[in-house]
Amino acid sequence: MSVETFAQTPFITWSVAIPLLGAAFLALVPRAHASAHKGLALVFSLLAFLVSLSIWVNFDVGRAGFQLVEDRAWLPFGARYTVGVDGISILLVMLTTFLTPLTILSAFGAITKRPKEFYIAMLLLETAMLGTLVAMDMVLFYVFWELMLIPMYLLIGIWGGERRIYAAVKFFLYTFAGSVLMLVGILYLYVKGGSQSFAYLDFLKAGIGMREQLWLFAAFGLAFAIKVPLFPFHTWLPDAHVEAPTAGSVILAGVLLKMGTYGFLRFAIPFFPEAAGVFSVPIMVLAVVGIVYGSLVAFAQSDIKKLVAYSSVAHLGFVMLGMFALTQEAVEGSILQMVNHGISTGALFLLVGV
Numbered sequence: 454m455s456v457e458t459f460a461q462t463p464f465i466t467w468s469v470a471i472p473l474l475g476a477a478f479l480a481l482v483p484r485a486h487a488s489a490h491k492g493l494a495l496v497f498s499l500l501a502f503l504v505s506l507s508i509w510v511n512f513d514v515g516r517a518g519f520q521l522v523e524d525r526a527w528l529p530f531g532a533r534y535t536v537g538v539d540g541i542s543i544l545l546v547m548l549t550t551f552l553t554p555l556t557i558l559s560a561f562g563a564i565t566k567r568p569k570e571f572y573i574a575m576l577l578l579e580t581a582m583l584g585t586l587v588a589m590d591m592v593l594f595y596v597f598w599e600l601m602l603i604p605m606y607l608l609i610g611i612w613g614g615e616r617r618i619y620a621a622v623k624f625f626l627y628t629f630a631g632s633v634l635m636l637v638g639i640l641y642l643y644v645k646g647g648s649q650s651f652a653y654l655d656f657l658k659a660g661i662g663m664r665e666q667l668w669l670f671a672a673f674g675l676a677f678a679i680k681v682p683l684f685p686f687h688t689w690l691p692d693a694h695v696e697a698p699t700a701g702s703v704i705l706a707g708v709l710l711k712m713g714t715y716g717f718l719r720f721a722i723p724f725f726p727e728a729a730g731v732f733s734v735p736i737m738v739l740a741v742v743g744i745v746y747g748s749l750v751a752f753a754q755s756d757i758k759k760l761v762a763y764s765s766v767a768h769l770g771f772v773m774l775g776m777f778a779l780t781q782e783a784v785e786g787s788i789l790q791m792v793n794h795g796i797s798t799g800a801l802f803l804l805v806g807v
Contacts, residue, residue, distance in 0.1 A: 463523050464511065465536045468504040468550065469583045471497055476576040484569055491561050494572035498554040501579065505550040512543055519589060531643070531650045532592035541718060541788060542586045545711055548795045549586065552707045553579045556700040559803055563699060564612060571612055575700065578604040582708050586715065591639045591651040595632075598712070602628055605701065605709065613696035620689075620696035627689040631676035638672035641665075642724070656724060663727055670728035673721040674736075680713030683736070683773055684743035687766045694762035699806030702758065706765055707799035711791045714772050718784070722776075733777040740777070743770035761801050768794045 475497025482489055512520055519537035527534040538546060557575055564571045581604065584597030602625055610621035642656050645665075649655070661669070679686045690710075694702050722729040747767030754760040768790070775787035 462507075462511075464504055464507045465521055465538065465587050466523055468501050468508065468546070469536070469580055469587065471501045471504060472553075472576040472579040472583070475500075476573045476580070479569060479573050479576070482569070490569045490572050491557075494557050494576060495554060497576060498550075498557050498579065501583070502550040502554055505546055508538060508543065509547060512538065514540070522589070527590070528592065533590050533650075533652065534593060535589040535652060536584075536587040536593070537589050538587055541715070544788065544792050545586050545708070545715060545795075546583060548711070548792055549579065549582050549708050552703060552795065552799050555799070555803070556703045559703070559806060560698070560700045563806065567611065571608070571700075574604040574607045575704075578608070578704060582704075582712070585712055589653045591643075591653060591656060593651075594653075595636060595639060598635075599629075599632060601709065601712070602632075605705065608701040608704075609693055609697045612698040612701070615696075616692070617696045620692040623689045624693045627679050627686070628676075631679040634672040635676040638669045641669065659724070661725075666725040666728035667731065670721055670725040670732060673724070674717065674732065677713040677716035677721060680716065681710060681769050681773065682713065682766065684739050684746055684766065684770070687743065687747075690766065691759050691762040694765075694802075695756060695758045699802060702802040702805075703799045706761070706802055707795040710765065710769060711795060714769065714776065714787070714791055717773070717776060718788070722779075729777070730779065733779055736777045737774055740770040740773040743767060744774070757805050758802070761798060761805065765794070765798055768798070 475494065478497070479490055479493055482493065508521060517539075519539050522535065522537035525534045553575070557572065560571065560575075578601065581597050581600035585594060585601060588594035588597055606621050606625045609624060610617055613620060639651070642659050642661075643651055645659055645661060675686075679689075681687075682690050693705060697705060744767045747763045747765070747770060751760050751763035751767065754763065772787045772790045772794070775783040775790065778784075
């Protein structure tokens with residue numbers, strides 16, 4: 454992978470920062486102005502979408518590697534603020550900025566309890582998701598990756614159904630536990646590389662042996678498998694979907710689950726290619742089990758949100774199956790299915806909310 458162009462205009466930073474600025478602005482608006490909270494949240498999310506369109510327009514599909522790269526000093530121990538997009542991440546960035554305004558609009562009549570805090574959480578979640586997708590520094594990536602947990606936890610725990618606390622805590626514990634092991638893996642690669650840089654492109658060049666690759670792939674892979682979720686790490690998903698408000702379910706199914714598949718494609722497979730070859734068959738077996746299991750359990754559901762949740766386990770099984778076939782055509786199909794699933798399942802949860 455290479456870096457092809459450096460951004461003249463910081464479109465990527467703007468797209469990440471606009472929802473964050475919107476959340477900060479909403480925090481200053483008095484609680485009594487409920488209608489203003491709705492309108493402002495929608496405006497800031499639409500602005501982020503417009504900026505993402507600028508990223509799309511300025512992206513050269515004929516070039517490989519990262520484009521529109523922004524690189525600035527950040528932390529003293531080698532971590533930098535480095536962001537960019539390539540052919541994988543730009544599709545998911547567009548999906549995120551497209552779905553977020555729709556979910557905010559869908560909440561206008563549905564959220565009556567603490568609407569100000571709800572829209573702040575939605576905008577913070579958008580910033581975290583976009584930051585995760587564009588980060589080219591591993592510390593920056595990890596900060597955004599963990600930041601996603603907090604607003605989603607609040608969305609389920611405050612605006613969810615009767616068992617919302619159970620679902621929120623289960624979601625948080627599952628995803629956080631896997632992330633801790635990934636942090637250990639990131640730190641190991643940093644030390645292995647001479648403690649000079651957390652840059653994604655430098656991590657790609659880290660020379661590590663087969664045994665190390667197997668352990669590190671397992672550390673990264675567990676975090677991503679839980680987020681997908683890959684069978685048998687899926688048990689948190691139906692509870693989260695059933696208890697989450699409609700807007701939370703749309704974002705969870707439409708974007709958050711793709712962070713797991715994106716993580717495999719962006720980090721686990723490129724960093725540890727030999728280990729990916731070893732794990733490919735077991736992961737494909739689990740993917741097929743998830744496809745069959747998710748489909749059969751979806752048949753048995755009387756709760757339509759659980760039905761869509763289990764169908765997501767099956768759909769994302771197809772994504773994982775294609776990805777770990779490790780051929781160009783299969784991986785491209787896997788990416789296409791990520792976007793397809795985000796649009797179709799997001800629409801299904803919006804219909805369920807109606």
